[in-house]
Amino acid sequence: MDLLLSSLEILARWDVILALLVGSIGGVLIGAIPGVGPAVAIAILLPATFSMDPIVGLTVLLGIYGSSMYGGSIPAVLINTPGTAVNALTTYDGYPMTARGEPRRALSLAYSSSFFGGIFSVVCLILFAPVLAKVAPLFGSREIFLAALLGIILVIVAHRGQSLIAGALAGFGIFIQTIGLEPVKYSKRFTFDQAFLSSGIDLIVVVLGLFALSQAFVLLTSEDEKIRTTRLRGGLFQGFRELARHPRVAAVSASFGVLMGMIPGVGEFTAQFLSYTYAQKTSKRPQDFGHGSSEGLIASETSNNAVPAAAMVPLLALGIPGEALTAMMLSVFYVHNVVPGPGLFQNQMDFIVALYLALLILNVLVVLFLLVATRPLISVVKIPNRFLGLCVLTLSFVGVYSLRNSVTDCVLAAVFGMIGYVLKRLSLPVVPIILGMVLGGIMEVKLRAGMARVKEPFDFIDRPVAMILFLVIVAVLIVHARSVWLDRKSLKEAEWQTKHRSTRFGALLFRRKSSLSKARGRQVKARHSTSYRRSTGRG
């Protein structure tokens, strides 16, 4: 009770209340505009939050993170375009409902499911916090290194079909983070004797380039679309009643969201996939999924909104961000010299509970705002793409330039913007670069500290938590290798069935070689046969 009171005391400030309002309304607006996700908004706002208190800055950013998914469901339901990437599954069942004349039902169901997911996860984590406070101190340098390694491996493995390039990009991120002056031995690394590289490449410059600038380029080079939205009539309360009829689907989906959110590198997509599959398998009407099923909509919206609160667990308890948005939030902690990790759970539990309470209040604020303001919000969806690109470009400038007033930072951000643009055009992921940067830095520090007392390799995993993490890493790698092998096998079978020649470079060379050897072979054979005929006098 004392803990709750002291947490409420932290929140009872006018600037925190303002941050809650700005975060919730701003997040909904940003989510409702297709093309501007929470990552872009957080990247732009990050430097501005450095001058605020940690709780105020984090409340704004968490607000945007948590409420953007509510806003993202509006275009997903009404125009079949997800507002944020994680609302993609909402279009499956939300848009068919709109198409058959039930946009109000779909939206209210999306809001109520999101609300349930958000509240469920926050309540779970507040109850879970004392357990976490006991577990977190078991993590020393070695365990944090292994957890970060597990995080990076999970991020790479999660990009199915693209794990090789995801790994290469994570390696690129690890490399970028090492540029500059090494903090322990004070030796220069890859500075090429350039003064601007001595201080290293700032994470925020990379984040702004890869997320904000590249997205601005994508929008600016795209075509404006004519968008027709549906008129909404009546209230939006009916969703709560409908949600109450599916308590099992809602609770299981929210639990998936909480669990997947806590595992670094996994996040919303896996949570949604698991909950949607569960809902479909256990439904009495599985054939309705993808054609406007209320259970499908509940599963996707509940699970994605349960993730933000849970995603804060590895960040707060271990200092390890599981995805790009929490990686950005980590820099807010660092700027204020608050080091997230086991110490934070032991010494500043009220700060953590205050953050969770802020998320709880935020969910209530967002739902109230949406119940009142959905109709005017729909017009936000109609902002032309390229004009939006102009806005993002203008705002990106504030983010990069205000950091150090450095033109070099802006040039670097523009370069990373182009890299991000090319990666997006090639449908390659950018998130591994950011996580490589953040987790690479953590791994470097923790491995150095962890190896100090290690004499034999086995000493590194002689503690129970380290051993468990090591076994999990091995298991993840084995499962991934097996799935790659199975994929390859099925691909081979499909290739044999269609009798297409392989298009791989190695196969091309092999065919060339064999055809050459065949022609040459035929020539030699013919010459031999004539000489053979001559010598024997046959033929």
Add this chain to the structure above:
Amino acid sequence: MVFGLILLAQTPTQTRWVAKTGFFAQPRFWPAVGLMALVGLGGLHLAKLPWRRFTGADWVEVRKWAAALEYAIWFMAYVLVVPVIGYLPASILFAATLSWRLGYRTTRMIAVSILFAIATVIVFKSFLSVKIPGGMIYEYLPGAVRSFFILNL
């Protein structure tokens, strides 16, 4: 890939091996890990890609990349103009001209873009007090107006 290979080749000259320090604590260790992952896994990814000739569709893609480069240049021009003419005038100029370039040439759209630029400056510089220095031309303004401009616009 080529970039990664060049950097990997530069590792001995650009990093140092420190005596009496463990292998994992060497300043060279993590850059090498990153670059080896970049070169190794990137190389495997490239080797697995299907090989084909450069087609017309690829030229379209290259033109798209060039179009994005144009906007990167717009962004850099904006960056270079701000310290000279100041944040507010540069933002207005940038938003209005880029809006014109994008084809939004109606008075309404240009007015909206200018309003957006003004709102951005007021929110970030006046309210959130982000650090963006005043323009050089602000120096020519009379006393009180000058300091107001440098601080807020």
